Amino acid sequence: MSKIYVIHENDEWTDHLVKRLEEIEAPFELWHVNEGTIDLSIEPPEGIFYNRTSASSHTRNHRYAPEFAEAVLAWLERHGRKVVNGSRALRLEVSKVNQYMALNNTGITTPKTISAVGKDNIIKAAEKLNEPSFITKHNRAGKGQGVQLFHSMETLKEYVYGENFDQPVDGITLIQQYIEAPQPYIVRHEFVGGRFVYAVKVDTSEGFELCPADACTIEDMYCPTDQPQTVPGAKFQILEGYYHPLLNKYEQFLRENKIQVAGIEAIQDQDGRLYTYDVNTNTNYNSDAERTAGIYGMLELARYLKKELNNTLIEID
Structure with missing residues (x-):
């Protein structure tokens, strides 16, 4: 039976969508991608696949969920399955x-931004940015991770070389123009x-x-x-x-x-x-x-997914 497959790594963020899918009587199945296996020698099931893997997965101890989701998406796209927010969307989500x-x-x-790896290079990037006020943020983030506002190089150095420095999961810190x-x-x-x-x-x-x-x-x-x-x-x-x-x-x-x-x-x-x-x-x-x-955004989303599923079923017939 064809259905909507929701690829995700956070049950709490999926509950609302589940309620809307049930409300409109759309068939669905949840695929949690914190861990698992993929048999690359077989074809995926029929249906459509909605990817909502988050860049902040590592904050929930799901460190490799995006990497595993990318493997799942590669498998789905190889077999021509309809994917909503596929591998390109995931690459943008995590960077x-x-x-x-x-x-x-x-x-x-976008705001003027310099990326840096290494603490010394964060300082060099801020000097090159040459803005009176600037922010740091993580390249792979979510929930405002790593966002700090600085008004001087001295306070930046105290943060970067201090014990409270927030190390990005991918090692890349962004130094960005502060938009007031x-x-x-x-x-x-x-x-x-x-x-x-x-x-x-x-x-x-x-x-x-x-x-x-x-x-x-x-x-x-x-x-x-x-x-x-x-x-x-x-x-x-x-x-x-x-x-x-x-x-x-x-x-x-x-x-x-x-x-x-x-x-x-x-x-x-x-x-x-x-x-x-x-x-x-x-x-x-x-x-x-x-x-x-x-x-209601989730209701609009549920209706969209059901419509896409129905379109896929028509194409198969």
Whole structure:
């Protein structure tokens, strides 16, 4: 029987999708890729495969989930299976360098960034960046991992050579131009099937751990779902009637990189310029914000997956 296979590594982030798939009576199966085996001599089952492996898997002790997911995707794509967010999407998910190069290739502006491996080279990169304020972040991250703001080289050196230095899982630290917004918020643009669904305004006044999921790990100091937020001033607010000319570029970027489902984050500077700084291909949605606006991302996603499954069944017949 053909069905929807959800490739993932975090049960909590999959629960909401499971409920929506059950609601619309779509057949599905979960494939957890923290560990497992693949028999490369046989063909995969019939159906469609939705990959939502996360760059932050190592923070849940799933260190090799992306690598195993990549092996699974190679097997699926070799046999011509329909994959939503396939191997190209995964490569961008686990590397901000790859994200920025792909965004730039589509004509989308990203903050000035230098990548560095090694503590001495982090200092050299910051000196070369030559910005009065700058941030560090991990190349393979998620949940705001490694994001630190610095206003001087002295404080950077104290951090890098101190005992609190946060070593990136892939060894690559990014030193990035600090974009100071007029107000403390960013905008996250949600896409399903490569099409814009809605934009959500995210309050950054408490930091950049901006995971919108309904379940956050206990380590998430600024978890947005610790308390229900349904009033004006909530951490997540869906923007009614939102439009920006960059949306067309975002959809082009998704097509060019074979990404069907994503959340793309951007920040505006004091002069009104918009900088795109993150692409999330395992995007989550905040239920409180959606309930207030009457728009439901996971429901849209479930319907999209069921439609794609039905299209696959028609092609087989």
